[in-house]
Amino acid sequence: MTLETKKSVFVELGKFLSQFSENNSIKRPDILQNDLFFEDFIQLINLSQSHNGWYTPEQVCFSIQSWATALTEENLNQWLAAYDLENIQPKNIALILAGNIPLVGFHDFLSVLITGHNVMVKTSSNDQHLLPFLAKYIIAIAPELASKITFVEGKLENFDAVIATGSNNTARYFEYYFKEKPSIIRKSRNSVAVLNGKETKEQLVALGEDIFRYFGLGCRNVSKLFVPKGYSFDAFFEAIFEYQDVIHYEKYANNYDYNKAVFLMSNFKLLDNGFLTIKEDESHASPISSVFYEFYENIEDIQNRLQTEKEQIQCVVSAGLIDDSVDFGQTQNPKLWDYADNIDTISFLLTI
Template sequence: MQLQERIELMSKLGDLLSKGDDELDVTISKAALHNPWFTQASVRHAIDAVCKNFLEKEALKAWSDNYNISDKYKKNVGLILAGNIPMVGFHDLLSVFISGHVAKVKLSSKDEVMMQFIISQLKRLDARSNSYFEVVDRLNDIDAMIATGSNSTGNYFSKYFGHLPNIIRRNRHAVAVVPNSISKEALSNLGKDIFTYFGLGCRNVSKLYLEDGFEIQRFFDAIVSYGDVIYHNKYKNNYDYSNALYLLNQIEFLTNNFLIVRESRDITSRIASVHYEYFTDLNQLESDLVANKDAIQCVVSQRAIGNLNCVNYGEAQSPSLTQYADGVDIMQFLTELHD
C-alpha cells in the first residue's frame, strides 16, 4: 500500500467509528464487561477522541508530510501496548502503519477487545492491510521495539530489547498549574483532566500546583458535577481504601466525599486522590517542573512552561497527532528505520 492509500484507510476507519453500528455497540459492551474500569461511556469517549484527533484525512496528510516516509522498505516493529485506558495504544499502531512498517503487536489483556476490533476492521476495509498487522503472544523476529509499561517493566524492556532501536516508556503523570486568577469554568474543565478514565491515564492530572493564597474550596465547588464518579465500584473501593489508610496513619487530607486532596511534594498520587503544593514564584515553579520533566507527561496550564508539553484546562486527554507520549517523536524514530 502507498502512503496515500494508508491515509485513506485510516480515514475510512474514522468514518466507521464515528457513524457506529450494532457491531461497534456490541464491542463496546464487551470491552466494558472485560475490564470493569472501562465503562461504555469511557470507551466511547476514547473513540471520539481518536476520531477527532487522529483520523481526519487532512490532519493525517499534514502530519505525514513532516516526515520522509518510504514505501519500499518495511521493518517489523514490535509493539507492547499499555491497557490502562481504552485504546491507549492506538497512536503507536497508527504511527507504525502510516510510516509503512509492519506492527507485531503484543496487546494488553486489559484492552484487547477494542484493539482487536480496530485491527479486524482495518483488515475488513482493505485486505491489503492484513500484511501490516500481526497480533502475537511473543515478540520474535523484530527490527525495532516500542514498549509502554511501568518503571519496573520499563527496566526489563530496556534490558531485553536494548540491542534493538527502541522507545521504552515508563510511568508518567500530568500536573496542573492553578493561579489565583483561574476562572470557575477553567477549574471545572480541570475536573475532566482528573476524572476522565477515573484518573488511570498517564495524561490524567495527579498533582495541582496552587498559587499561594488559592482557596481549595474554590476547586471543590467547581468539580461538583463529577461527583457521580464515586458510584463506580472500583473507584469507590480505591477512595475508601485511601481514606482509611490516611486516617489510620494520621495523614492530613481534605475531601469532598469523592476525591481526596493531600498536600505532598510527590507527583504520583493514589487513585481517587490528587496531591497539591503551593507556589509563590512562577519562575521557580518552571525550574522545578523542568527538573522533573521525566516524570511529567504534560502540564495543564494557561501559559507555556519551558519546553514542556502544555495543554489548556480540560484538554489533557485529547492529545493531537504531534503530542507524542514522553515527548519522543515516534514518527521520526520510525522513518529513520528506513535508512
C-alpha cells in the same frame, strides 16, 4: 500500498468511529463495511466493562470519539507533512501495549502502519479486544493490510525494533530484554496543573475533566496541583462537584475508601469532598481518587522545577502560566503530533 491509500484507510476508520456514542449511536449508510461491523462494535462497547471494570461505555466511547476526531484527512496531512515517507524498507515492529485506558496503544499502531512497516502487537490483558476489532475493520477495507498486522499471544520473535509501554519496574525489564534492538521504552509519567487562584469556574470545571476522565488512570490525567501559598480550595471543590457521580462506580469507590483510610491511619492532613481527597505531597503520582498539591511562591520556581523534572511529567495544564502548557480540559484530546513522552515515534520508525 501508497501513503495516500494508507491515509484514506484511516480516514475511513475515523468515519466509522464517529458513529458511536454512549447514548446515541447512529448507523450511517455512507460508511464502508458498516453492515458487517456496526452492530458488532456496539456489542463490543457494551461488553468492554465485563472485560475490564474500568472500561465503562462512557469511557470507551470517549476514546472512540477522540480518535474519530483525530483521524481526518486534514489532521493526517498536517501530522505527516514534515516527514519523508517514501521508499521505506518495511521492518517488523513489535508493540507491547499498556491497558490502562481504552485504545491507549492505537497511536503506535497507526504510526507503524502509516510508515509502511509491519506491526506485531502484544496487547495488554486489560485491553485485548478493541484494537484487534479495529484492525479487522481496516483489513476489510484494505485486504492488503492483512499481511502487515499480527497479534501475538506468545513470545515475540523475529522483530527488528520494539515500542514498549509499562511501569517504571517493567521498563527496566524491557530495557534489559530489548537492549540489542532499537527501541522506545515508555515509563510511568504523570500530569500536573499550575494554578494562580484567578481561574474561572469554567476553567476549574474543565480541570475536573483532566482529573477524572478514565478515572484518573492515564498518564495525561492531572494527579498534582501547584497552587500559590495561601490558596483556598473552595472554588476548586465547588467546580469539580459536577463529577460527583464518579463515586457510583464500584472500582473507583473501592479505591476512594481504601486510599482515604490509608491516609487517615497515617495521620495525613486531607481535604475531602466525598469523592476526591487532596493531600499536600511533593510527589507527582497520586493514587486513584486522590490528587496531591504543593504550594509555590513564584511561577519562575515552578517553571524551573518542571523543566528539571520533565522526564516524570507528561502534560502541564495552566492558563498560559507555564510555557507550552495545555489548556484546561484538553489533556485527553492530544493531536496526532502530540507524542507520548515527547518522543517522535515517526522519526524513530524512519531511522530503523
